[in-house]
Amino acid sequence: xxxxxxxxxxxxxxxxxxxxxxxxxxxxxxxxxxxxxxxxxxxxxxxxxxxxxxxxxxxxxxxxxxxxxxxxxxxxxxxxxxxxxxxxxxxxxxxxxxxxxxxxxxxxxxxxxx
Amino acid sequence: xxxxxxxxxxxxxxxxxxxxxxxxxxxxxxxxxxxxxxxxxxxxxxxxxxxxxxxxxxxxxxxxxxxxxxxxxxxxxxxxxxxxxxxxxxxxxxxxxxxxxxxxxxxxxxx
Numbered sequence: 001x002x003x004x005x006x007x008x009x010x011x012x013x014x015x016x017x018x019x020x021x022x023x024x025x026x027x028x029x030x031x032x033x034x035x036x037x038x039x040x041x042x043x044x045x046x047x048x049x050x051x052x053x054x055x056x057x058x059x060x061x062x063x064x065x066x067x068x069x070x071x072x073x074x075x076x077x078x079x080x081x082x083x084x085x086x087x088x089x090x091x092x093x094x095x096x097x098x099x100x101x102x103x104x105x106x107x108x109x110x111x112x113x114x
Numbered sequence: 115x116x117x118x119x120x121x122x123x124x125x126x127x128x129x130x131x132x133x134x135x136x137x138x139x140x141x142x143x144x145x146x147x148x149x150x151x152x153x154x155x156x157x158x159x160x161x162x163x164x165x166x167x168x169x170x171x172x173x174x175x176x177x178x179x180x181x182x183x184x185x186x187x188x189x190x191x192x193x194x195x196x197x198x199x200x201x202x203x204x205x206x207x208x209x210x211x212x213x214x215x216x217x218x219x220x221x222x223x224x225x
Binding site for chain 2: 042092103105106
C-alpha cells in the first residue's frame, strides 16, 4: 500500500517564476493538507483540501493556491516566487471521517528559489 | 510565544542512554502527535495521543491534558534514533483542524 507520494523531490526556480508541486494521498485517504517547513523550523500550515475545495487556510498570501482532483490528489501552486519561499513543502493525507487514524506524510519537495 | 514549545532544542546522548523530550502547548487540543523527521525530510508518525500513555518498542509517549504537557521517552537509545523529533497538536476547533507544530528537537546518539 503506497503512502503519500510527492513530486518532484527537488526543484530550483528563479525569483518571479511560478511552481507547481504535486501530492498523491495514501490509498483510502480523502483529505490533503500542505505545510511549508523553513530550515530549522517546524512545518507551518498552508491549507487543507477536501472534496475538491479548500477547507482551511493558514497565514499565507494569495500567491499560494491549490487544487484537489476527483482522485483526491492535490497540487500546490506558488506564483511570483520570492527567495523566502525556499523551503521543504510537505503534504499530509488523512481520512476526514476517521480523524483518530491520524496523518500520513510524504517525503516533501525541497524548493530552492534563486 | 509559540503555541507549541519543545525542549530541549538539541540533545546529544551516548548509545544506551534514556532520553526524554518535552512538549508544552497553550491551546485546547483534540490530539497530540509525536513525529520523527530524518535528514532527507520525510516525516514518520510515531504516536497520536489524546490521553494517557502509549508504548511502541523502545518509544513511550505520555500526555497530561490538565497540565498541557507531553513527553517522548526513548529507552536504550541507539545511533539509528538520531533524527529530529517533532511535537504537533491538532486544535479542538473542528476535528479536522490543521496541525500546529513545535520547532523540533534534534537528537544525536553517539556510539
